[in-house]
Amino acid sequence: MQELIDRIFADARETMPLPYQPLVFSDAIAALDHLSVQDRIDDSDLSLEDRDLVNTLLSTSCSAPCFEVGLTALMREYALAGWNFGLMLDALGAFALRTADLVTALVADGNPEVRVANPVAAVEQDDARVRVTTRNGEQFTGLAAVVAVPLNALSGMEFAPALETQKQSAMKQGQASRGVKLWAHIRGESEPIFSIAPDDQPITALVSGRILDDGSQLVFAFGPDAHRLPPGDEQAVRRAMTDLLPPPVQIEAVAAHDWCADEFSRGTWSAFRPGQLSSSLAALQAPHGRMFFAGSDVADGWNGFLDGAIESGLTAARSVSQMLAT
Numbered sequence: 521m522q523e524l525i526d527r528i529f530a531d532a533r534e535t536m537p538l539p540y541q542p543l544v545f546s547d548a549i550a551a552l553d554h555l556s557v558q559d560r561i562d563d564s565d566l567s568l569e570d571r572d573l574v575n576t577l578l579s580t581s582c583s584a585p586c587f588e589v590g591l592t593a594l595m596r597e598y599a600l601a602g603w604n605f606g607l608m609l610d611a612l613g614a615f616a617l618r619t620a621d622l623v624t625a626l627v628a629d630g631n632p633e634v635r636v637a638n639p640v641a642a643v644e645q646d647d648a649r650v651r652v653t654t655r656n657g658e659q660f661t662g663l664a665a666v667v668a669v670p671l672n673a674l675s676g677m678e679f680a681p682a683l684e685t686q687k688q689s690a691m692k693q694g695q696a697s698r699g700v701k702l703w704a705h706i707r708g709e710s711e712p713i714f715s716i717a718p719d720d721q722p723i724t725a726l727v728s729g730r731i732l733d734d735g736s737q738l739v740f741a742f743g744p745d746a747h748r749l750p751p752g753d754e755q756a757v758r759r760a761m762t763d764l765l766p767p768p769v770q771i772e773a774v775a776a777h778d779w780c781a782d783e784f785s786r787g788t789w790s791a792f793r794p795g796q797l798s799s800s801l802a803a804l805q806a807p808h809g810r811m812f813f814a815g816s817d818v819a820d821g822w823n824g825f826l827d828g829a830i831e832s833g834l835t836a837a838r839s840v841s842q843m844l845a846t
């Protein structure tokens with residue numbers, strides 16, 4: 521797999537020599553940015569079987585069919601991990617942090633007042649203040665606001681004055697991820713499982729997560745399209761998982777969240793479409809008066825990952841501090 525992916529991204533180092541500054545070498549990016557991941561696979565000299573293998577790995581990485589995702593989106597992950605697929609897999613899959621622990625640490629660090637289940641309906645500004653109005657009519661005013669809502673959910677809020685045209689068109693287009701992550705508790709196989717399939721299938725990867733003391737397992741699976749395999753359709757999920765499990769495994773239980781139907785995310789983890797890195801990233805990052813934009817979707821580095829969310833939060837905080845100091 522490493523050899524195949526290294527061949528697919530053979531030009532990554534010259535295209536993205538500074539992956540945390542993805543727009544610096546804009547000509548090199550522009551020359552490739554119109555291509556999808558699938559275009560690159562189709563243009564390669566790989567065998568049909570190897571193309572399927574690459575398609576499977578990359579579709580799983582971007583949570584969407586490969587033809588909908590920009591080549592540069594996955595090339596950026598590969599470049600960020602040191603232009604090496606083994607390190608990319610480690611960066612994507614080796615972790616010791618629960619999201620809840622990160623949230624707890626963030627709250628302990630800044631000690632902010634936290635309101636949950638209180639969606640924002642509108643963000644307005646004049647020359648001196650920003651006013652945020654929630655759906656239940658509460659209002660908050662401040663000298664600045666950081667909007668850290670996923671790109672695909674930004675259209676659920678009103679902005680006044682209206683956002684710049686380029687930001688609006690990127691919001692309308694949205695990023696490409698529309699896949700599923702599923703979990704199952706299975707019994708009947710105590711060896712680790714690694715099953716894969718190309719992105720015309722409901723599930724592209726099914727992998728052991730943890731082998732429990734009683735020999736049963738927790739496995740997780742990814743698919744490229746939440747419409748094709750709705751996470752809430754338990755029978756469809758069980759059927760799709762069974763196809764990738766070695767017989768005679770029994771599925772005890774399945775679980776999933778439908779991130780694509782969730783109005784506060786409308787996708788899984790961010791994967792830019794062809795052309796979006798060149799056309800939209802800078803526009804999405806740009807402040808709008810006293811409004812600053814943050815979140816993994818607008819990160820310079822790990823777009824689609826917790827690391828990118830933290831990076832963009834630091835950037836937004838610095839920008840707000842600078843504005844308040846002037």
Ligand SMILES: Cc1cc2nc3c(=O)[nH]c(=O)nc-3n(C[C@H](O)[C@H](O)[C@H](O)COP(=O)(O)OP(=O)(O)OC[C@H]3O[C@@H](n4cnc5c(N)ncnc54)[C@H](O)[C@@H]3O)c2cc1C
Nearest residue numbers: 639640669670673701784788789815816824825826827829
């Ligand atoms: C299934 C799945 C698996 C993942 N696995 C990994 C992984 O292994 N490693 C990794 O690094 N990343 C992973 N990610 C990606 C990671 O979760 C995101 O990159 C990260 O959460 C982005 O952080 P964020 O703060 O930018 O956005 P989010 O975490 O999406 O936070 C945005 C917040 O805005 C809120 N919001 C939206 N609209 C409104 C509104 N109108 N008013 C108020 N609030 C609103 C949302 O409810 C949400 O709480 C995964 C994502 C998914 C879906």
